[in-house]
Amino acid sequence: MIKICYLNIMKQDIRLLEKADLIEYFKSMGESKFRADQVWEWLWKKGAHSFEEMTNLSKGLRSKIEEVFCIRPITEDVVQRSFDGTIKTRFKLHDGHFIESVLIPVPEKDRFTVCISCQVGCSLTCSFCATGQMKRVRNLDAPEIYDQVLLVNRQCLEVYGHPISNVVYMGMGEPLLAYKPVLESIGLLTSETGLGMAPRRLTVSTAGIAKMIKKMADDGLRTNLALSLHAADDLKRNQIMPINEQNNLAILTEALQYFQRNTKDNKITFEYIAFRDFNDTIEDAENLLRLCRKVPNVKVNIIEYNKVDGVDLEKAEDAKIDAFARYLSKFGVAVTVRRSRGKDIDAACGQLANK
Numbered sequence: 179m180i181k182i183c184y185l186n187i188m189k190q191d192i193r194l195l196e197k198a199d200l201i202e203y204f205k206s207m208g209e210s211k212f213r214a215d216q217v218w219e220w221l222w223k224k225g226a227h228s229f230e231e232m233t234n235l236s237k238g239l240r241s242k243i244e245e246v247f248c249i250r251p252i253t254e255d256v257v258q259r260s261f262d263g264t265i266k267t268r269f270k271l272h273d274g275h276f277i278e279s280v281l282i283p284v285p286e287k288d289r290f291t292v293c294i295s296c297q298v299g300c301s302l303t304c305s306f307c308a309t310g311q312m313k314r315v316r317n318l319d320a321p322e323i324y325d326q327v328l329l330v331n332r333q334c335l336e337v338y339g340h341p342i343s344n345v346v347y348m349g350m351g352e353p354l355l356a357y358k359p360v361l362e363s364i365g366l367l368t369s370e371t372g373l374g375m376a377p378r379r380l381t382v383s384t385a386g387i388a389k390m391i392k393k394m395a396d397d398g399l400r401t402n403l404a405l406s407l408h409a410a411d412d413l414k415r416n417q418i419m420p421i422n423e424q425n426n427l428a429i430l431t432e433a434l435q436y437f438q439r440n441t442k443d444n445k446i447t448f449e450y451i452a453f454r455d456f457n458d459t460i461e462d463a464e465n466l467l468r469l470c471r472k473v474p475n476v477k478v479n480i481i482e483y484n485k486v487d488g489v490d491l492e493k494a495e496d497a498k499i500d501a502f503a504r505y506l507s508k509f510g511v512a513v514t515v516r517r518s519r520g521k522d523i524d525a526a527c528g529q530l531a532n533k
């Protein structure tokens with residue numbers, strides 16, 4: 179619970195309050211719980227970014243609230259549009275840092291996915307990733323995560339006449355190292371008093387932090403889970419993802435099995451970027467198949483790599499990717515090959531870095 183400091187000259191962001199705090203605040207002003215409901219609705223259902231928008235509150239009440247609180251929204255800074263319809267937006271945070279979000283439209287399937295960030299930079303230094311070359315500056319707070327969905331949803335309605343259908347926590351940062359704000363943002367996105375999205379429309383993607391995968395299950399999260407796998411043997415995975423040294427494949431497999439046992443029907447996906455002459459052979463596919471068999475019903479997404487400056491890894495050849503996918507499919511694994519989107523604007527997987 180957040181303590182409201184009335185004497186603080188620095189105003190607090192009202193969106194960092196929990197509902198109970200807001201009710202308490204209005205009570206202290208002699209106002210009913212109904213006022214807290216109204217403000218909550220403005221903040222999270224209607225996405226108000228100023229108190230002036232709250233037109234069903236009297237001017238006097240709005241001024242009183244504004245004496246104590248502020249709203250610190252993220253703001254659109256640069257918008258880039260790819261030839262394939264993908265839109266990347268750079269957002270500015272209240273303290274001057276930048277993050278990026280990507281809208282990936284698939285109109286023929288009525289699928290409009292937003293890929294959102296949860297940290298400024300990232301501490302995990304995966305060797306293929308542009309964000310990993312930045313150091314981690316800070317976690318986003320829940321409103322900053324929520325705002326990305328809110329604003330990209332508006333963008334999606336404007337450009338495509340369709341709301342966002344899916345949210346993936348796959349942008350900048352490791353969601354399970356920003357667990358509290360990520361959890362809170364999921365609450366806001368899925369709550370009936372927030373955006374009301376179905377939890378199944380949300381996917382949290384992790385580079386693989388076993389104890390936090392188990393915590394997701396313990397906390398009863400109903401979102402999908404994606405593991406950025408990218409290599410199905412420890413020696414190779416250690417080379418490109420240092421997190422694997424403490425969270426090797428055996429430890430991760432055990433955590434995924436725990437997640438499956440302890441959640442209802444949350445889906446698990448392995449994300450697998452195919453790198454030329456590194457992880458794209460049939461032997462690599464065999465290793466992946468062995469892993470899939472330990473995590474029943476797992477889906478595999480094979481992703482085309484997009485070149486990142488200063489990284490030696492290259493995109494695997496299409497023929498090799500297809501053979502790899504066919505091999506897995508032959509043994510009953512649900513596999514999808516995801517061709518790259520938005521690469522002309524550096525919006526593709528692993529390319530977000532605030533250039």
Ligand code: SF4
Binds near residue numbers: 300307309310350406
């Ligand atoms: S791939 Fe994800 S976890 Fe790894 S460095 Fe990039 S943002 Fe961080």
